[in-house]
Amino acid sequence: MASDQQPWHVLVFGASGAIGKTICDSASAKDWTVVGVARTPGEAEPAEQSRRVSYDPFQGADLPSVLGEATRPFDAVVWAQGANLTDSVYDVEVDAHLELYKANCLYVLISLRQLLDAGLLSPEGARLCVISSIWQERARQTKLSYTMTKAAVGGLVRSAAVDLARDGHLINAVLPGALDTPMTYANLSPTQLGVIEGATLFNRLSSADTVADLVTFLCSKQNNSLSGQSIAVDLGFSNVRLV
Incomplete structure (x- = not known):
């Protein structure tokens, strides 16, 4: 956990996307130090991020090496990367389905394992947050692979919450609707x-902005009890049926 001398230290995957960029802005506004992660090095580094690194676990990248030996453990980690796909049981392509699983779920698992193995999560307990989707727990037409991979994220968060508790780490998911x-x-x-x-x-x-505010709360010192939760940000869309 950050000391009085060191600001809260957060790692944000998918920092170049709309949600990831907004989360970086929100964290920076709290005077946290932000390391933004993108898959390619060609993307411009926003001023709101203290540092930008490129990392693709499916190209053999080792996250601790990418971050550098001087990197101190992170107080919080956010996964805002991911991909989308339109398909259904009538036209699903196996290779495209597997690529989406890799982008939306396996990416989180591989990078989390590398952070754990390298001791790069705060020994006092880190706050972890995965950006998922309301379609993790709902369904809509022609979103088969997207719904399945986001449902897998829910399983990852629930299972990881149980196992990570022994080291004091909290992990949650935020489920945006259409933003x-x-x-x-x-x-x-x-x-x-x-x-x-x-x-x-x-x-x-x-x-x-509401998504970012919720994420930064879940990733802050103020959160000391929420773990294994999937919280929707959709103005009640998931539960409303107007009649």
Whole structure:
């Protein structure tokens, strides 16, 4: 855990994406030191991140080597990386399905194992958070592989919460619904957006800032009891049926 002399130290995977970037901004606003991780070195380093490294576990990268010997243990780690895919039982392609599992679930498992093996999680107990999706626990049309891999993330978080407790580590998942981000507007038609916005009486999309605020709470010293939870940020969309 961070001392009075050292700011809270957080590692953010997927730091170049809309959610990851917003989480980095929120952490930086709290004067935390942020190490952002991207899969490729060509992406520009935002000012809000103290440092940017490139890491791809499926290209044989060793995370401790990428981070460097001088890296001190992390007080918090966030996984905001991931991929999406449109398919169904009628047209699923096995290779594409496996690639999505690797991106959404196995990436978390491999990098977490490397952090544990290298002693790079705070010995006083780290706070870990995985960005998943409301479709982890729900289903929609033509999202077979995405729903299955996000459901696997839920299993990972629940199981890891049990095992990591012996070392004092907490792990949770945050499940965003459709967010007010450029990616949402690029991937959904105006009709689909209207359906989602109108599914609750809020008549709007959830905010990426709210996701980031929840993540930074779960990853802060203030969280000393929440673990193994999957918390939706969707304005109640998952539970509402307007009649």
